[in-house]
Amino acid sequence: MSTETAHTPNYDDAVTKKFLIASVTWGAVGMLVGVICALQLAWWPANLNVPWLTFGRLRPLHTNAVIFAFTGNFIFAAMYYSMQRLLKTRMFNDVLSQVHFWGWQSIIVAAAITLPAGLSQSKEYAELIWPIDIAIAVIWVVMAVNFFGTIAIRKVKHLYVAIWFYMSMVITIAVLHIVNSLVLPASATVSYPVFSGITDALVQWWYGHNAVGFLLTTPILGLMYYFVPKTAGRPVYSYRLSILHFWGLVFLYIWAGPHHILYSSLPDWAQTTGVVFSVMLLAPSWGGMLNGLLTLRGAWDKLRTDPLLKFWVVAITFYGMSTFEGPMMSIRAVNALSHFTDWTIGHVHSGALGWVGMAAFATFYYMVPKLWNNQLYSVKAATLHFWLATIGIVLYVMAMWTAGITQGLMWRELDADGQLQYPNFMDTVLQLIPLYWIRLVGGTMYLVGLLVMAWNLVKTASGVAPKDGPEQVTAAPESLPTPAK
Amino acid sequence: MSKTQDQVLGHGDECDGIEEYDNDLPAWWVGLFILTVVGGIGYAINYHFVSETSQLAQYQAEMAEAEAQWPAMDMTATVVVTEEMLAEGKDLYMTNCIGCHGPEMKGGIGPDLTDAEWVHGGTFNEIQNTISKGVPEKGMLSWEPILGPQKVQKVTAYVHAAGGGQ
Ligand code: HEM
Ligand code: HEM
Numbered sequence: 128m129s130t131e132t133a134h135t136p137n138y139d140d141a142v143t144k145k146f147l148i149a150s151v152t153w154g155a156v157g158m159l160v161g162v163i164c165a166l167q168l169a170w171w172p173a174n175l176n177v178p179w180l181t182f183g184r185l186r187p188l189h190t191n192a193v194i195f196a197f198t199g200n201f202i203f204a205a206m207y208y209s210m211q212r213l214l215k216t217r218m219f220n221d222v223l224s225q226v227h228f229w230g231w232q233s234i235i236v237a238a239a240i241t242l243p244a245g246l247s248q249s250k251e252y253a254e255l256i257w258p259i260d261i262a263i264a265v266i267w268v269v270m271a272v273n274f275f276g277t278i279a280i281r282k283v284k285h286l287y288v289a290i291w292f293y294m295s296m297v298i299t300i301a302v303l304h305i306v307n308s309l310v311l312p313a314s315a316t317v318s319y320p321v322f323s324g325i326t327d328a329l330v331q332w333w334y335g336h337n338a339v340g341f342l343l344t345t346p347i348l349g350l351m352y353y354f355v356p357k358t359a360g361r362p363v364y365s366y367r368l369s370i371l372h373f374w375g376l377v378f379l380y381i382w383a384g385p386h387h388i389l390y391s392s393l394p395d396w397a398q399t400t401g402v403v404f405s406v407m408l409l410a411p412s413w414g415g416m417l418n419g420l421l422t423l424r425g426a427w428d429k430l431r432t433d434p435l436l437k438f439w440v441v442a443i444t445f446y447g448m449s450t451f452e453g454p455m456m457s458i459r460a461v462n463a464l465s466h467f468t469d470w471t472i473g474h475v476h477s478g479a480l481g482w483v484g485m486a487a488f489a490t491f492y493y494m495v496p497k498l499w500n501n502q503l504y505s506v507k508a509a510t511l512h513f514w515l516a517t518i519g520i521v522l523y524v525m526a527m528w529t530a531g532i533t534q535g536l537m538w539r540e541l542d543a544d545g546q547l548q549y550p551n552f553m554d555t556v557l558q559l560i561p562l563y564w565i566r567l568v569g570g571t572m573y574l575v576g577l578l579v580m581a582w583n584l585v586k587t588a589s590g591v592a593p594k595d596g597p598e599q600v601t602a603a604p605e606s607l608p609t610p611a612k
Numbered sequence: 613m614s615k616t617q618d619q620v621l622g623h624g625d626e627c628d629g630i631e632e633y634d635n636d637l638p639a640w641w642v643g644l645f646i647l648t649v650v651g652g653i654g655y656a657i658n659y660h661f662v663s664e665t666s667q668l669a670q671y672q673a674e675m676a677e678a679e680a681q682w683p684a685m686d687m688t689a690t691v692v693v694t695e696e697m698l699a700e701g702k703d704l705y706m707t708n709c710i711g712c713h714g715p716e717m718k719g720g721i722g723p724d725l726t727d728a729e730w731v732h733g734g735t736f737n738e739i740q741n742t743i744s745k746g747v748p749e750k751g752m753l754s755w756e757p758i759l760g761p762q763k764v765q766k767v768t769a770y771v772h773a774a775g776g777g778q
Contacts, residue, residue: 209628212628213627215628283626283627285627287627287628287630288632353628353630356630356631357628357630362620362630362631362632362633363631363632363633364633364635365632365633365634365635365636365637366621366632366633367634367635367636367637368635368637368641369632371637375645390667395659395660395666395667396660398667399655399656399659399660400656402652403652403655403656404652406648406651406652406655407645407648407652409644409648410641410644410645410648411645413641413644414641417638417641421635454648544682544760544762544763545678545681545682545760546759546760546762546763550758550759
């Protein structure tokens with residue numbers, strides 16, 4: 128595009144490239160660990176009797192790697208790419224960008240060493256020990272200074288909607304991380320939280336839910352607002368809707384944490400607060416889905432040929448699905464069945480694989496040809512990736528729904544005398560093994576798809592002539608409608 | 613539908629070429645939003661102030677219902693032993709007790725159940741009591757929490773009959 132070429136020389140795309148490469152690399156590692164976890168649940172001897180390969184240590188390694196390394200680096204790559212172009216300026220300070228990149232990768236390496244070693248704070252998604260927590264806080268603030276500095280020196284007046292969403296992430300994650308990590312260190316690796324009992328649990332899930340909200344959701348909605356109209360060459364459907372659902376999300380998300388600790392010692396009124404705010408989250412979430420899908424109106428014909436749009440349609444659809452499922456699971460009666468079962472795992476991965484992963488792939492396929500100034504090496508391989516990933520998700524999620532509902536119902540089944548039908552927990556677990564194998568197949572397909580993409584992107588970046596002919600994958604918008612005035 | 617439908621706002625040059633429409637909010641979406649807000653508040657008011665529910669109240673109601681459907685058994689009442697009870701009791705013995713008392717009830721880790729000697733008493737009620745409460749100091753589990761009173765009674769009937777209780 129003409130505006131782009133005119134300004135390209137000013138932008139710091141080197142750091143974007145680094146974040147992108149890091150995301151794909153850590154993504155492959157993190158999902159490989161996910162596949163190993165899935166194998167261990169189907170067939171436990173896969174832990175090879177080695178302590179640091181056991182499920183309890185690999186599981187947090189998987190979650191940390193896919194959330195902070197894969198998703199984190201993906202968000203940063205997309206954010207550095209889009210915000211420089213939207214604000215028509217280079218990043219505020221190149222040194223800060225480099226410190227952000229190398230600092231973040233060092234944190235990931237530290238996590239990859241400490242978690243298998245069994246060093247953990249035992250708070251989900253906040254397992255890392257206190258010295259690493261301090262490093263995260265410092266690096267996050269470095270990023271925040273760079274981010275707001277760039278906004279301050281911007282060359283345009285208008286702040287596009289993508290930037291608001293990034294801003295909500297930068298501010299909220301800082302607050303959540305710092306409060307949930309408040310501990311009293313007892314040694315270099317051991318610490319005790321300053322909160323205790325149910326207060327600690329509430330703070331933890333206030334953090335946990337909003338890590339989902341402000342890391343796996345809002346920044347990705349933000350970059351959707353940049354990459355979807357760019358990819359489709361269509362105007363965003365509704366500015367009004369974007370304002371409304373943005374404020375709806377940021378206001379409501381923060382209160383929804385208690386839906387993770389329903390039927391606990393948390394007071395009833397606090398549980399109700401979580402339930403009510405979660406149910407109210409449905410419409411603002413669907414506002415994002417609508418704005419994404421309706422932006423594609425008039426571009427549906429491109430869907431057949433353009434794998435990027437296919438990825439976006441599936442991503443946005445899964446976003447809509449998991450944000451319908453989430454509010455339902457927050458209802459007490461439903462949660463009583465779903466809690467502690469694989470239903471939660473299914474919900475997580477329809478969001479994680481469906482929404483986060485597919486959005487990441489669409490974004491990578493868009494950015495790599497632009498950043499390295501080449502055409503995508505193989506559209507066919509990208510289409511293959513699309514089908515591998517989509518079928519993989521469906522297998523994963525369907526297997527987990529079935530497993531979750533089966534086990535949930537078995538737990539409450541009573542016999543004629545009013546006694547538990549399955550008093551032996553193992554009886555309910557053995558039922559799930561075949562479903563765990565299906566999940567393993569789905570997860571492996573998803574991982575293979577990712578590797579196909581990595582190969583395709585490397586070929587693209589190294590400038591090998593496109594395999595499937597010279598046509599462009601993503602056509603630039605031919606003609607945009609003219610302004611109203 | 614207002615005339616602003618599908619008209620771009622015109623700040624594309626400030627957004628890297630991305631244009632935005634300012635289309636009306638879909639009416640069903642606005643309806644959904646209002647429904648969840650009103651419904652959510654209504655739910656909270658009903659839960660706490662109208663039906664005055666709580667998780668404790670829910671638990672007590674469920675327990676009371678179960679109590680009515682399956683009244684607590686009087687474990688001291690005389691039991692009429694049926695063929696069915698014995699068959700079920702045998703199954704229970706074979707899955708739960710065989711490990712310590714052996715397939716022929718000749719004992720192993722636990723004592724012989726066929727001889728005339730009963731360490732903890734050999735009447736129906738005494739045997740039942742031993743199975744219910746277990747003998748923790750010697751490693752026998754308390755079976756009532758695991759099997760429930762009905763099944764304890766069935767396995768007692770089997771042991772009493774097959775082992776030659778008093
Ligand atoms: C190849 C793809 C993947 C496979 C095979 C996989 C597999 C697994 C397995 C086996 C578990 C443990 C489930 C349990 O404890 O029962 C898990 C947990 C989890 N995974 Fe994945 N995963 C994959 C990709 C991802 C991605 C891309 C994300 C996020 C962006 C993700 C986020 C999570 C989270 C948050 C949990 C914890 C869920 C909870 O505690 O409720 N996974 N995954
Ligand atoms: C309106 C939106 C959403 C609501 C109201 C919601 C609600 C819920 C509920 C009720 C649970 C189960 C809690 C439990 O029983 O333990 C849950 C778990 C989870 N959800 Fe969502 N969800 C939403 C969207 C999403 C999205 C889009 C993602 C991912 C991108 C996601 C990721 C997760 C994760 C990772 C967990 C597992 C937490 C754990 O480790 O236990 N959620 N969510």
